[in-house]
Amino acid sequence: MEVLFLLILISLFLGLLGLAAFVWSLRSQQFDDSAGNAARILFEEDDP
Amino acid sequence: MSVAACPACIALPSDEIIEQVQMAQRLSISVPDMRCAACMQKIERAVSEVKGVISARVNLSQKQVMIHRAPEIDIEDAILDAITNLGFEAHLLDNKQMGTVRDTAGHALLMRLGVAGFAAVNVMLLSVSVWAGADGTMMTLLHLISAAIAIPSLFFSAQPFFKSALQALRARGLNMDVPISLAILIAAVMSLYETLIGGGAVYFDAALSLTFFLLAGRYLDHQSRLKARSAAVELSALVLPRAQKITATGICTVDIQELELGDHILVRRGARVPVDGLLHSEAADMDVSILSGESLPMAMVTGAPVFAGSMNLGAPVEICVTSIGQDTRLAEIAQMVATAEASKTRYTSLADRAAQIYAPVVHLLALLAFVFWQFYSGDTRFAITVATAVLIITCPCALGLAVPAVMTVASGRLFRQGVIIRNGTALERLCSVDTVVFDKTGTLTSGDFTISKRPAPQEHRLAQALALKSDHPLCRAITDDGVSGALPHITDIQEISGCGMQGKYLGQTVKLGHAEWVGAHSSSDQVQTWIRFGQQSPQMFQFAERPKPSAKPAIEMLLARGLRVVILSGDRQQSVDRFAQSMGVSQAVGGVLPEEKMRLLRSFGDKVLMIGDGLNDTAALASASVSMAPAKAIDAARAASDFVLSRDDLTLIASTITTAQSARLRMLENFSIAAGYNAVAIPIALVGLASPLLAAIAMSGSSICVSLNALRVKGEA
Numbered sequence: 200m201e202v203l204f205l206l207i208l209i210s211l212f213l214g215l216l217g218l219a220a221f222v223w224s225l226r227s228q229q230f231d232d233s234a235g236n237a238a239r240i241l242f243e244e245d246d247p
Numbered sequence: 248m249s250v251a252a253c254p255a256c257i258a259l260p261s262d263e264i265i266e267q268v269q270m271a272q273r274l275s276i277s278v279p280d281m282r283c284a285a286c287m288q289k290i291e292r293a294v295s296e297v298k299g300v301i302s303a304r305v306n307l308s309q310k311q312v313m314i315h316r317a318p319e320i321d322i323e324d325a326i327l328d329a330i331t332n333l334g335f336e337a338h339l340l341d342n343k344q345m346g347t348v349r350d351t352a353g354h355a356l357l358m359r360l361g362v363a364g365f366a367a368v369n370v371m372l373l374s375v376s377v378w379a380g381a382d383g384t385m386m387t388l389l390h391l392i393s394a395a396i397a398i399p400s401l402f403f404s405a406q407p408f409f410k411s412a413l414q415a416l417r418a419r420g421l422n423m424d425v426p427i428s429l430a431i432l433i434a435a436v437m438s439l440y441e442t443l444i445g446g447g448a449v450y451f452d453a454a455l456s457l458t459f460f461l462l463a464g465r466y467l468d469h470q471s472r473l474k475a476r477s478a479a480v481e482l483s484a485l486v487l488p489r490a491q492k493i494t495a496t497g498i499c500t501v502d503i504q505e506l507e508l509g510d511h512i513l514v515r516r517g518a519r520v521p522v523d524g525l526l527h528s529e530a531a532d533m534d535v536s537i538l539s540g541e542s543l544p545m546a547m548v549t550g551a552p553v554f555a556g557s558m559n560l561g562a563p564v565e566i567c568v569t570s571i572g573q574d575t576r577l578a579e580i581a582q583m584v585a586t587a588e589a590s591k592t593r594y595t596s597l598a599d600r601a602a603q604i605y606a607p608v609v610h611l612l613a614l615l616a617f618v619f620w621q622f623y624s625g626d627t628r629f630a631i632t633v634a635t636a637v638l639i640i641t642c643p644c645a646l647g648l649a650v651p652a653v654m655t656v657a658s659g660r661l662f663r664q665g666v667i668i669r670n671g672t673a674l675e676r677l678c679s680v681d682t683v684v685f686d687k688t689g690t691l692t693s694g695d696f697t698i699s700k701r702p703a704p705q706e707h708r709l710a711q712a713l714a715l716k717s718d719h720p721l722c723r724a725i726t727d728d729g730v731s732g733a734l735p736h737i738t739d740i741q742e743i744s745g746c747g748m749q750g751k752y753l754g755q756t757v758k759l760g761h762a763e764w765v766g767a768h769s770s771s772d773q774v775q776t777w778i779r780f781g782q783q784s785p786q787m788f789q790f791a792e793r794p795k796p797s798a799k800p801a802i803e804m805l806l807a808r809g810l811r812v813v814i815l816s817g818d819r820q821q822s823v824d825r826f827a828q829s830m831g832v833s834q835a836v837g838g839v840l841p842e843e844k845m846r847l848l849r850s851f852g853d854k855v856l857m858i859g860d861g862l863n864d865t866a867a868l869a870s871a872s873v874s875m876a877p878a879k880a881i882d883a884a885r886a887a888s889d890f891v892l893s894r895d896d897l898t899l900i901a902s903t904i905t906t907a908q909s910a911r912l913r914m915l916e917n918f919s920i921a922a923g924y925n926a927v928a929i930p931i932a933l934v935g936l937a938s939p940l941l942a943a944i945a946m947s948g949s950s951i952c953v954s955l956n957a958l959r960v961k962g963e964a
Contacts, residue, residue: 207373207392210369210372211369211396214365214368214369215365217365218361218362218365221361221365222358222361225354225357225358225361230353230354230357231306231308232306232307232308232309233308234307234308235287235305235306235307235308238283238284238287238307239284239287241284242284242288
């Protein structure tokens with residue numbers, strides 16, 4: 200049964216990891232301009 | 248503002264200072280015509296190349312360029328020039344008025360949605376183990392962990408509902424959020440109590456998934472309203488924050504507020520006039536379409552009044568300032584629009600009407616259940632459990648998703664067709680429209696002209712050679728008219744503001760322009776221009792406004808639906824009548840001022856769809872029950888409209904009405920589905936048979952049904 204506690208902890212940790220990734224993407228403005236970001240992947244790389 | 252050196256004495260929080268400093272080095276420019284990846288890249292490249300620009304980033308969703316600039320140089324004009332040269336219209340936005348460009352409300356909702364989603368999934372996992380048969384200490388432990396996740400998450404993510412419910416209660420009303428907040432609060436408190444005493448009626452998962460589904464609905468709703476920035480704010484964005492003042496020492500760029508009445512300012516070619524004033528230069532060609540809707544440039548002479556918002560089409564002109572800021576015509580119109588926006592009869596959306604029935608019924612049922620079980624069984628704990636189950640299980644999430652899910656599907660469908668919805672309840676209002684009112688210039692016509700009568704071939708070619716050197720719309724029509732053979736070589740070509748074009752050919756003067764100037768006599772009210780070679784008799788070009796190719800089919804489609812179609816225009820009655828006849832429209836009113844447009848609209852009843860594109864239509868757009876702006880409308884008209892067409896195709900109007908009717912049907916069906924679920928679930932809850940498992944199933948089941956039904960919204964006519 201002890202393994203259950205470990206599993207609960209692991210699942211919570213993974214869940215929090217996902218949440219953290221989501222918060223990070225939100226904070227780094229990745230949700231600000233969905234139309235623009237969709238278009239940006241079509242850009243040629245800028246000259247160095 | 249001074250920044251104190253000692254950290255303890257700082258009057259402003261450092262964040263605020265940093266923000267203010269950054270604000271000063273930041274510029275936002277609105278570029279309404281930008282549509283695709285290619286536009287974005289072109290604009291970013293061009294702006295980055297301007298000296299003094301550190302970085303430029305386009306936001307395609309908001310159609311703005313955010314520029315980070317070096318603090319010391321004046322570069323606004325250079326940037327605007329760079330964008331204008333690419334063929335886009337660009338307005339400088341005043342950062343202070345527009346506020347920050349970032350969508351903080353949307354961010355907050357997304358953040359709450361993320362937290363609710365995380366918590367709901369994890370608690371659901373724990374609940375599955377309880378339903379699978381965990382009992383005793385194991386069950387209590389699982390419940391405790393659930394509580395540890397659920398309570399803080401609920402406290403954080405359900406805040407929008409709590410706040411809105413509080414507001415409604417303070418105003419002594421009920422809205423959808425009152426039963427929702429009650430259900431979440433009571434469920435959380437009761438589940439915590441049950442957990443602590445080791446009981447089984449724990450509803451954390453239901454409360455969380457309820458919050459999650461409702462937040463999803465709320466976010467969809469927010470997304471569809473995001474672009475609904477107030478038209479009045481957009482209008483004031485048209486007011487330029489700076490002007491080029493002419494002083495004894497030269498020309499310097501100053502803030503509008505620093506100008507005084509009587510000052511002289513310079514307006515570049517292609518720039519908008521920032522103030523109301525009198526023309527000081529000898530002559531000017533101004534595009535006043537934004538104010539009057541008149542598509543032809545207006546020729547002015549010294550002393551003529553010039554209004555803020557007009558665009559200078561000719562050589563740079565000098566203007567003597569007569570009023571600035573709030574006293575300009577433009578500001579008056581903005582004020583009128585703000586009043587129209589505020590007085591627009593508040594439409595009660597379907598969702599609100601549903602909530603008005605739903606909330607009291609649910610509260611009454613829950614109360615009755617509590618009272619009955621309290622007296623029947625004498626077990627207060629059981630009575631509370633039943634009342635909570637009633638509150639939770641009555642599917643507020645199906646109701647909360649019923650409208651946003653349909654809205655999202657419908658707006659997605661419309662977007663792919665080329666229609667952008669800017670207002671959530673617009674689709675519902677569009678269903679019942681019985682009159683469609685069109686503005687003429689720019690909406691039904693393209694603003695371009697075609698030649699209906701031409702002079703003899705020799706004069707025709709001379710005129711083409713002259714017209715090539717001008718940007719005037721009539722000149723463009725002449726050059727577009729098909730070149731036959733080589734053009735004569737004309738020397739000394741000059742554009743005389745307010746009169747026309749002049750040049751020398753074979754030693755004689757050639758003039759192309761107004762009747763009086765070339766020495767012709769004209770009494771026609773049609774649009775004409777004259778060409779005269781030397782002393783030969785002047786000859787005439789006559790023009791007709793070119794209707795958009797989609798205008799006639801669009802009007803026919805609307806008439807076929809049995810709608811009344813009316814054309815309103817600021818142009819002369821005769822030309823409007825002629826145009827209406829060619830379009831097959833029987834009712835047309837010409838010579839209408841912006842204020843009259845508003846009054847006329849009201850006289851058509853309260854089910855009017857207004858379609859217009861200019862500043863002169865903005866007040867009418869804001870006061871009509873539903874409004875649409877065509878593809879090339881100005882920002883303010885877009886902002887005042889419920890729908891914006893992103894493709895230049897007016898037949899979209901009819902197909903939008905079809906989609907709106909289909910969407911309304913789906914919304915009503917969704918409410919029936921939610922009601923059907925309640926009809927089954929409420930009796931179960933009332934007799935005390937509802938378990939947390941049943942609540943979870945009812946909740947997800949109804950939400951999924953409602954979302955699936957929303958997908959049936961029709962996209963095409």
